[in-house]
Amino acid sequence: MNIIEVKNLKKSYRKIEAVKGVSFEVKQGEIFGLLGPNGAGKTTTLEMLEGLRQPSSGRIKIFGENLEQGLSVIHERCGVVLQHSGYFEYLQLREILTLFSSFYKRRADIAEISEKFELGDLLGRTFAELSGGQRQRFVLAISLLHKPDLVFLDEPTIGLDPAARQKFWDILISLRAEGLTILLTTHYMEEAQILSDRVAIIDDGRIVASGQPVTLINSLGVVSRIQFMSSKPVNVGELEALPGVLSARRDRYTYDLETEAPEVSLRELLDWEKRYSGKIFNLQVKQATLGDVFLKLTGHTLRERHQA
Amino acid sequence: MLALLRFEQIIRFAPDQSYIDFLLSGIVAFAVMQMGVYTAAYSLIDYHRQKVLKRLAVTPLSAARFLLAQGFSRFIMAMIQTGLLIGLGSALFVTDLGLTAIFAPLVILFGTIIFLNFGSIIASLARDYEEAAPYTAVAGLGMSFFGDVFFPAANLPVWLQNIAAVLPMKPFVGLLRYSFFGIGQNEALMNLLIVLGWLTVSTLAAKIIFSKRAYR
Numbered sequence: 001m002n003i004i005e006v007k008n009l010k011k012s013y014r015k016i017e018a019v020k021g022v023s024f025e026v027k028q029g030e031i032f033g034l035l036g037p038n039g040a041g042k043t044t045t046l047e048m049l050e051g052l053r054q055p056s057s058g059r060i061k062i063f064g065e066n067l068e069q070g071l072s073v074i075h076e077r078c079g080v081v082l083q084h085s086g087y088f089e090y091l092q093l094r095e096i097l098t099l100f101s102s103f104y105k106r107r108a109d110i111a112e113i114s115e116k117f118e119l120g121d122l123l124g125r126t127f128a129e130l131s132g133g134q135r136q137r138f139v140l141a142i143s144l145l146h147k148p149d150l151v152f153l154d155e156p157t158i159g160l161d162p163a164a165r166q167k168f169w170d171i172l173i174s175l176r177a178e179g180l181t182i183l184l185t186t187h188y189m190e191e192a193q194i195l196s197d198r199v200a201i202i203d204d205g206r207i208v209a210s211g212q213p214v215t216l217i218n219s220l221g222v223v224s225r226i227q228f229m230s231s232k233p234v235n236v237g238e239l240e241a242l243p244g245v246l247s248a249r250r251d252r253y254t255y256d257l258e259t260e261a262p263e264v265s266l267r268e269l270l271d272w273e274k275r276y277s278g279k280i281f282n283l284q285v286k287q288a289t290l291g292d293v294f295l296k297l298t299g300h301t302l303r304e305r306h307q308a
Numbered sequence: 309m310l311a312l313l314r315f316e317q318i319i320r321f322a323p324d325q326s327y328i329d330f331l332l333s334g335i336v337a338f339a340v341m342q343m344g345v346y347t348a349a350y351s352l353i354d355y356h357r358q359k360v361l362k363r364l365a366v367t368p369l370s371a372a373r374f375l376l377a378q379g380f381s382r383f384i385m386a387m388i389q390t391g392l393l394i395g396l397g398s399a400l401f402v403t404d405l406g407l408t409a410i411f412a413p414l415v416i417l418f419g420t421i422i423f424l425n426f427g428s429i430i431a432s433l434a435r436d437y438e439e440a441a442p443y444t445a446v447a448g449l450g451m452s453f454f455g456d457v458f459f460p461a462a463n464l465p466v467w468l469q470n471i472a473a474v475l476p477m478k479p480f481v482g483l484l485r486y487s488f489f490g491i492g493q494n495e496a497l498m499n500l501l502i503v504l505g506w507l508t509v510s511t512l513a514a515k516i517i518f519s520k521r522a523y524r
Contacts, residue, residue, distance in 0.1 A: 050366050052524050072368055080366040086358030103367040 001028045002061075003150055003181045004049065009058035011044050018044045020205035021058070026150075026183055031176050033196030034185040035290060041205040042185040043083055046154050049183070050080055062150070076104060079143030079151040081136075083158070087127040093138060094123040097145065104146035117141040117171070133164030140171065144180075151175075153184045157191060169195060189291040201294055208297045216293045224262040225286045226269060229253050232278030242268040251301060254282075258292075332397040333485040334457035339393065340386050340416060341477060344423020345430070345448045348378065349440050352431030356522050364523070371523035372515050375428060383420045390416055394488065406490035415483045418503050422476050425510035432514075432521040451477035476506040 004026035011019040019041040026032040034042045047053045049060055051071045060067040062074050087096050097110045114120050117137045122130065130138060136156060143151055153172075157165045172195055176182060186192050192199050193213045200210040209216055239248035239257055244265035246258040259265040262285050273280050295301050355361050364374060390412070397403060426447050434440035454461060454468055455477025461469050472478045479499035485491040486499070 052362065052365060072370075075366060075368045078366075080363075082359065082363060082366070084359050085363040086355075086360045087363065088360060089358065100367065103369045105368075 002026065003028050003063060004032075004183065005059075005061040006045075006049070007059040009045065009048060009060065010056045011041075011048060011053065012056045018205055019048070019055075022200075022202070022205070022207055024200045024207060024210060026181060027198075028181055029176070029179050030197040031172065031182040031184060031195050033192040033199040034183070034202055035187070035189060035192040035196075035199050035294070036185075036202035037187055040187075040202045042187075042202055043154055045202070046152055046183070046185055050078070050152055051075070076106070076146070077149050079146070079148035081139050081143050081151070081153045081156050083154040085139065087142075089126060089128055092124050092126060093119060093130075096127065097123075097142060100142050101145050106146045108145050108147050110145075113141050113145060131164075132160050133167065136160060136164070136168055137171070140168070144175075148180070150181045150183070153182060155185055155187070157186070157188065165191075189289055189294065193290050199290065201290070201297065203294070203298045209293060213290055216290065217288050220288055220293055220296055221260070224259050225288065225292065226257040226259055226262060226265055226284070227254055227286060228269075228280045228283040230255060230278055230280050234276070234278070238272070239269075242272060244268065326403075328397065328401040329403055329485070329489045329491060330460070331458065332394065332401075332403060333488055333491075334481055335397075336390050336393050336416075336488075337419065337455070337477065337481040337484050338452055338457050339389050340419045340480075341423045341448060341451060343382055343386060343389070344420060344425075345427045346444055348382065348424045348427025349430040349434070349444055350437060352378075352428055352522065353434060353437060353440055356431065357436070361523050371519040374523065375424070375514060375518060378428075379421050379424050382424055383417050386416050386420050387413060403489065405488055408487045408490050411487040412484065415480070415487050415503075418507050419476075419480045419484075422480070422503070422506050422510050425514035428514045428518045428522070429510075432517045451475055454478075456481045474502065476503065476510075479503050479506075 002025045004024075006025070007023050009019055009022045010017070022041070022045055024032070034045065036042050044053060048055045049062065049067070051067060051074065062070070063077060065073060067074065088099075091099070094110070097113070101107050101110060114123060117140065119134075119138060119141060122134060122138070127135065127138070140153075140156070157168050160168065169191070172182060172184075176197075184192075184195060196213060198210065198212055199216070200207045201216070202208070211219075234250075234255060236248045236250055236255070239245060239255060242257070242265055244259050244261035245268075246260060248255065248257045250256070257265060257269070266285060269280075269283075291301065352361075361374075365371070394405070398405065427444075430440055430443045430447065434443060452458070454464060454472040455475060456472070457477065461472045461478055464472065479495075479502040482492050482495055482499040483503060486493060486496045492499075
């Protein structure tokens with residue numbers, strides 16, 4: 001059953017077209033990831049679904065209701081973690097939880113939520129006094145106060161250290177196990193790959209591919225990548241000529257070879273290094289990722305887009 | 309030296325009022341206006357910039373209910389403030405409150421909502437304090453000087469009196485004076501109508517502008 005149906009959604013700001021006709025569905029109980037670089041249109045799409053922005057055209061249905069007609073019902077049944085949000089700075093977490101709980105008909109037990117998200121010792125603090133990881137746990141807890149059926153998470157782990165990010169992922173996986181539907185935006189391909197049942201890859205306001213992460217990766221026909229750094233500049237053409245190598249490219253200081261036979265290409269690369277006047281280091285062999293899917297489909301990496 | 313100076317009363321009052329009665333009501337109205345226009349505008353700008361309003365906008369709490377809650381909390385503050393001012397003024401200057409004072413809370417509620425609406429409209433149009441400052445100055449100071457607050461508007465040029473008569477401050481102060489001290493009974497009904505008009509128009513405008521521009 002589809003919880004969200006988005007059809008040909010567009011959003012323009014004067015001459016800038018931020019979202020150029022996006023369509024996707026989110027099924028009940030799945031984690032659906034919108035993966036793309038900053039500025040691709042992920043947040044704009046999500047904010048249209050949350051009712052914060054008016055679409056220029058297109059249709060949004062959530063729980064079978066058109067967004068415009070059923071916004072209050074949708075807000076009652078949805079939890080939201082915005083990319084940037086603030087809370088009353090002079091209130092303690094306990095008071096903020098009590099205040100937000102009062103907005104909903106369905107209410108969870110604050111003590112239970114606090115325990116689940118390990119906020120018990122923090123309830124007497126203000127939001128400004130929390131660390132990055134604690135803040136994200138708190139904003140997730142507050143979005144789940146009213147036991148929603150669907151949660152929107154906009155770049156929820158941005159700025160978190162690896163340990164806090166891992167902890168946040170564990171919480172999301174346990175929420176999915178409880179049957180919650182989650183729509184997540186991220187520009188971390190690893191996050192999308194680990195968490196999402198299905199992803200839509202978005203670039204420049206358009207969805208360029210969608211499906212299960214494994215299916216998308218397999219559809220590339222690329223099984224591995226060999227990456228290394230070099231003490232001297234290398235002619236990319238030389239690398240492309242190595243047996244088994246499908247393509248080679250340079251990304252800042254790293255050389256990146258796409259290969260269908262990593263063991264052959266690796267041996268050939270090491271032989272080539274003996275003839276080469278420089279040295280190669282940080283040699284790695286990697287499985288293909290959603291980042292490779294993105295690269296293949298758009299011609300640039302997530303980071304290149306971010307820098308542009 | 310003193311012989312060179314001549315003092316003359318240039319401010320005219322109605323025969324049934326003293327300057328203390330006049331000023332006390334004016335100060336109460338000024339305080340209500342300040343809490344609405346200035347405090348509300350700047351705190352709402354803070355909420356907007358800190359993305360508190362955006363977070364509230366994705367809950368079932370509507371912009372209208374949020375403004376209503378703001379109005380209610382400010383009304384309680386305004387009542388405490390008024391009690392202190394009138395209590396202190398009466399104790400120091402021996403003024404007698406009339407029976408009509410029972411209407412004062414209602415008048416203060418109307419004023420609180422009108423000026424909160426002004427503040428929320430300013431907060432919706434201005435992106436930061438710097439941009440809000442000229443709006444609040446025009447709204448706040450304009451109404452204070454021409455609104456029968458510190459001196460009677462009857463001393464102003466006629467064209468300014470006509471403008472002051474249709475702004476919300478003068479009829480609001482007029483209603484306060486009537487409710488506290490029974491002054492200006494003849495104009496009370498007209499003042500009430502103007503205040504109710506401002507209440508309706510400013511509430512509608514604030515709801516629309518605040519929902520569209522700030523509460524998101």
